[in-house]
Amino acid sequence: MDLLTAFIILTVLVAVFGSAKGKGKKRSRANTKRRNTRAPAKRIADREPKPDPYSMLYEHWKRVEAKEVAVPPWYHDPITEHQLNRLKEDGTKLPGRPLSKGQASDLIGLGEEVDPGQFEILKFFKVTGLPLKHGSLAAIEIDRLLSDPEKASKWINRPATPLQKEYYRYFNIPVPKGLTASEAEEKMGSDDLTDDQSDEWFAYSELIEELQDKDFREDYDLKKPSLPIIRQAIKQHLDQGTKLDALSADDLVDTILSIKPDLEKA
Structure with missing residues (x-):
């Protein structure tokens, strides 16, 4: 091999391997860049404050102090001894400053469950x-929602629930067209029922609510039964003297499944 040929081969090898090495470095820099753009974002996300009941309550107090939220006059009274003892017994985290009677009530309420009426509005x-x-x-969220006249109107004029309409059917009362939930509530509260009628409706409505409750149905792998199916199942038991x-x-689960077997989850 002459000197010129050897020089040409050496030049080609340097060009090929040098190019490959350069590409490798470029990929490495690109990978490093991608890692650097992801890592800070993850660190920032980890530092983001997570929602917690206390921070939400403190934000509400700020709005009250700024008079952005209306509260009753007693809200600003000093905390009572009974409230302070209750908070200590509950092990509630207290801010490092004096509390008002309303703020203490808010803190106590953090440990209380949402009642069915509140849950209905929130849902x-x-x-x-x-x-x-x-x-x-x-309670704070509901006050905020219903302080908006448009939302308050939507709530007042919401359609009657199937169970409310069932009340009309149960007592053979024609269901008015366009019946609202508020109208049904007023009707159900003003009807002069006998004690026996009140007890019957209570027992009947309890059965319906439980059979349509998701947690109850999960225990039996039961899909949500319709009111006519529940009505039919109840009638079968009543006809048998129960x-x-x-x-x-x-007692009604097996009867419902015998009427409509496909209500059992596969």
């Missing part, structure tokens, strides 16, 4: 998160 407005878990946060107040939702 209607598709509220999620902490207001569904803490009584005082539920008293309505002696009937439980558990």
Whole structure:
């Protein structure tokens, strides 16, 4: 091999391997760049404050102090001894400053469950998160929602529920066209029922609510039965001599499945 040929081969090898080495470094820099753009974002996300009931409550107090939220006059009274003892017994985290009577009530409410009436309003407005878990946060959110005239009108004029309409059917009362939930509530509260009628409706409505409750149905792998199916199942037991107040939702599961087997989850 002459000197010129050897020089040409050497030049080609240097060009090929040098290029490959350069490409490798470029990929390494690109990978490093990608890692550096991801890591800070993850660190920032880890530092982001997570929603907690106390921070939500403190934000509400700021709005109260700024008079952005209306509260009753007693809210600003000093905390009572009974409230202070209750907070200590509950092990509630207290801010490092004096509390008002209303603020103490809010803190106590953090440990209380959301009642069914509050839950119904929050569910209607598709509220999620902490207001569904803490009584005082539920009350604050509901006050905020219903202070909006448009939302208040939507709530007042919401359609009657299937169970409310079932009340009309149960007592052979024609269901008015366009019946609202508020109108049904007023009707159900003003009707002069006998004690027996009140007891019957209570037992009947309890059966319906339990059979349509998700947690109850999960215990039996039962899909949600319709009102006509529940009505039919109850009638079968009553025809056999069972008293309505002696009937439980558990008693009705097998009867419902015998009427409509496909309500059992596969």
